Amino acid sequence: MKKIFVTGIGTDIGKTLVAAILTEALHADYWKPVQAGNLEFTDTDRVKELVSNPQSVFHPEAYRLQLPASPHLAAAQENIIIDSEQFVLPQTQNHLVIEGAGGLLVPLASDFLIIDLIAQLQAEVILVSQNYLGSINHTLLTILALQQRQIPIKGIIFNGTPTPSSEDFITQYTGVAKLGALLPETEINPTVVQRYAAQWHPYL
Ligand SMILES: Nc1ncnc2c1ncn2[C@@H]1O[C@H](COP(=O)(O)OP(=O)(O)OP(=O)(O)O)[C@@H](O)[C@H]1O
Numbered sequence: 001m002k003k004i005f006v007t008g009i010g011t012d013i014g015k016t017l018v019a020a021i022l023t024e025a026l027h028a029d030y031w032k033p034v035q036a037g038n039l040e041f042t043d044t045d046r047v048k049e050l051v052s053n054p055q056s057v058f059h060p061e062a063y064r065l066q067l068p069a070s071p072h073l074a075a076a077q078e079n080i081i082i083d084s085e086q087f088v089l090p091q092t093q094n095h096l097v098i099e100g101a102g103g104l105l106v107p108l109a110s111d112f113l114i115i116d117l118i119a120q121l122q123a124e125v126i127l128v129s130q131n132y133l134g135s136i137n138h139t140l141l142t143i144l145a146l147q148q149r150q151i152p153i154k155g156i157i158f159n160g161t162p163t164p165s166s167e168d169f170i171t172q173y174t175g176v177a178k179l180g181a182l183l184p185e186t187e188i189n190p191t192v193v194q195r196y197a198a199q200w201h202p203y204l
């Protein structure tokens, strides 16, 4: 069974949307280990709303923090110390899509970052990149960090206006495959998610 950790080159990059598409494509389960902020409508709520298949199970977060900020700060605000031992993979026989918080080096505790969580869970990564000026640097830095830790990278999803000059450089320089593209959409709903799920399915 696949264990896919969806990380991004930053926050607000499209991880939740990509995670919803992957969950739909694989009829996988979904898990967001740390939710910081938006507790009235979480990333898990959003993915539930976008996924149509009846098989996916949505697992509860290990930490739900009030403050929409870096998890180490949000936790400190509530006098919580995030403990790496609390991150236990949900029990399932199904594929599992796991969504991080922000980018790869976001701190969960003083000595525990999102990248450490990925290594601990022994998941493979799908990286969400977004096309903006500066995104080549952010994408290459993220890939270098993953490679340094020998974390397997399944591939990259490019979000936003297609930019072949950046995408080609990134894939050629790193040798990491492009799995799919997410175009700027005016509306995001289950039908749009199903369409991308069908498109990306052969590459997952
Ligand atoms: N291709 C797209 N077309 C239209 N809207 C998009 C697209 N990609 C992302 N968005 C919107 O941008 C916002 C940020 O995306 P998203 O919530 O997926 O980011 P994230 O990386 O999951 O952030 P976080 O670090 O908070 O988990 C959302 O409102 C989302 O619907």
Ligand SMILES: C[C@H](N)[C@H](N)CCCCCC(=O)O
Pocket (backbone or CB within 6 Å): 011, 012, 035, 036, 037, 067, 068, 069, 070, 071, 101, 102, 103, 105, 106
């Ligand atoms: C609150 C936000 N939407 C994410 N959940 C957390 C983003 C943390 C970013 C920290 C940082 O890189 O400076």
Ligand SMILES: [Mg+2]
Pocket (backbone or CB within 6 Å): 015, 016, 017, 043, 099
């Ligand atoms: Mg998200």
